[in-house]
Amino acid sequence: MTVNNIVLEEGVMQIPSWWKVPPGYEKLQETAHLLGKNELLPRASTSDQQSCYPRESLRKIADAGFAAVTIPADDGGLGAGFTGFAILSQSFAQYCASSTMCWVMHTAAVQTLYTAGTDQQRQRYIPGVLKGEIGGLAFSEPATGSHFWNVVSEAPRHGDGYLLNADKSFVTSAGEADWYVVATSFPNSVESDKLMFLLVNNNQEGVESFPFSAMGLRGNSSGPMKFKDVFVPKEDRLGSEGGMNYYNDNTIDPLFLLGTAACWTGIAQGALNAAIDGAKKKVHADTGKSVAGYQVIRHELAKAQILVDSARAMLYRTAEGMDNTIQNGRALSECLYPLWQLKTHAADIVIQVTNQALQVSGGRGYLTGQVEKFLRDGRAGAIMGPTNEILREWIGKTLIEVPWFE
Numbered sequence: 378m379t380v381n382n383i384v385l386e387e388g389v390m391q392i393p394s395w396w397k398v399p400p401g402y403e404k405l406q407e408t409a410h411l412l413g414k415n416e417l418l419p420r421a422s423t424s425d426q427q428s429c430y431p432r433e434s435l436r437k438i439a440d441a442g443f444a445a446v447t448i449p450a451d452d453g454g455l456g457a458g459f460t461g462f463a464i465l466s467q468s469f470a471q472y473c474a475s476s477t478m479c480w481v482m483h484t485a486a487v488q489t490l491y492t493a494g495t496d497q498q499r500q501r502y503i504p505g506v507l508k509g510e511i512g513g514l515a516f517s518e519p520a521t522g523s524h525f526w527n528v529v530s531e532a533p534r535h536g537d538g539y540l541l542n543a544d545k546s547f548v549t550s551a552g553e554a555d556w557y558v559v560a561t562s563f564p565n566s567v568e569s570d571k572l573m574f575l576l577v578n579n580n581q582e583g584v585e586s587f588p589f590s591a592m593g594l595r596g597n598s599s600g601p602m603k604f605k606d607v608f609v610p611k612e613d614r615l616g617s618e619g620g621m622n623y624y625n626d627n628t629i630d631p632l633f634l635l636g637t638a639a640c641w642t643g644i645a646q647g648a649l650n651a652a653i654d655g656a657k658k659k660v661h662a663d664t665g666k667s668v669a670g671y672q673v674i675r676h677e678l679a680k681a682q683i684l685v686d687s688a689r690a691m692l693y694r695t696a697e698g699m700d701n702t703i704q705n706g707r708a709l710s711e712c713l714y715p716l717w718q719l720k721t722h723a724a725d726i727v728i729q730v731t732n733q734a735l736q737v738s739g740g741r742g743y744l745t746g747q748v749e750k751f752l753r754d755g756r757a758g759a760i761m762g763p764t765n766e767i768l769r770e771w772i773g774k775t776l777i778e779v780p781w782f783e
């Protein structure tokens with residue numbers, strides 16, 4: 378039997394394509410895999426080993442038309458919706474997790490600019506984005522750690538703008554992005570919360586970034602940043618002087634939770650693909666059997682694939698739910714609960730699946746840059762905010778019907 382030009386042994390089960398990609402998105406997924414194989418994978422190992430920012434890979438992603446995937450086509454974006462975003466992140470992550478994470482943060486930053494920004498701000502930033510300029514999100518602060526929605530930094534009024542002083546603990550694309558959405562507070566806010574977002578360019582006076590040396594995602598430059606007496610003109614404030622928690626729930630968290638969950642799912646699939654490939658190829662001379670010829674190994678592969686597919690099924694269902702929510706003119710915060718479950722599950726299973734993949738791969742998997750890279754990269758998932766501890770708490774509170782947010 379021949380399927381997609383591949384000759385299959387008689388009796389081999391064909392997995393239906395809809396199980397792997399939502400109908401209508403096959404072409405997008407195919408393009409993403411080609412880009413991953415040809416452009417992201419060849420640079421991934423060097424980026425990891427030398428901790429170097431995957432600038433060229435990100436340029437190739439932008440050149441392929443994926444610089445602003447969630448922005449409507451009428452406004453210059455791809456208009457691929459949240460389902461398109463999830464498919465791309467999940468596919469790219471199978472080849473280079475660092476590029477994928479930088480691109481996910483960039484996409485969340487661009488969507489924040491789009492939803493919270495004025496027409497004038499969009500016109501100033503989106504054309505650059507389409508040419509490959511990169512955005513970042515500077516939220517987490519050392520003082521409040523995982524509670525990134527509670528910042529202690531402040532930006533009081535100063536002349537015709539604000540004077541920003543902020544310490545940030547982790548910023549993906551720190552020092553590499555062209556601009557950042559910086560979360561800070563406006564001390565005299567009359568809004569329900571003091572959270573304020575400022576657009577800050579990387580080359581502005583007072584902006585400093587520091588190196589990132591970490592276990593995984595080593596190319597993504599997620600180091601600390603300092604904003605020291607940075608003057609931000611009024612026209613670079615996104616939205617109001619305070620009251621921006623609304624955008625945490627309606628833009629930043631939804632994009633971030635979906636995009637990162639897709640990335641963890643893709644890393645898990647990438648590790649498992651490598652393990653399956655290796656198990657088929659490695660043959661023991663004494664038994665004449667391949668590693669895949671041992672039933673215990675096949676069971677391990679099956680258990681791991683079921684875990685990956687459970688996350689992928691949640692991913693696409695959630696993304697489609699988000700697309701429907703927007704199409705029906707409703708607020709994305711309605712999707713937070715499924716997003717919490719999705720991110721927690723994807724970040725949990727990536728730890729388990731990458732471990733299983735390494736075990737099945739034996740010594741080969743342990744060698745630098747093989748399956749071990751997937752394991753190191755994927756381990757960030759449960760730690761990245763909202764962390765799995767915090768998400769489980771919000772899910773649990775929702776289940777017992779008490780307010781989730783204090």
Ligand SMILES: Cc1cc2nc3c(=O)[nH]c(=O)nc-3n(C[C@H](O)[C@H](O)[C@H](O)COP(=O)(O)OP(=O)(O)OC[C@H]3O[C@@H](n4cnc5c(N)ncnc54)[C@H](O)[C@@H]3O)c2cc1C
Pocket residue numbers: 482514515516517519521522523524525546547548549550594599757760761762763764765766767770
């Ligand atoms: C690779 C990487 C990239 C990142 N990129 C960005 C970025 O681009 N922008 C950005 O703003 N941030 C970024 N972060 C920060 C990230 O989102 C988290 O906020 C941060 O990792 C939390 O770390 P912490 O050391 O401050 O945790 P801590 O707050 O010190 O937490 C330590 C432990 O306590 C638990 N904990 C904390 N609070 C609670 C609670 N209320 N209930 C139960 N348990 C709790 C945590 O879950 C964790 O297990 C990044 C982090 C990493 C690792």
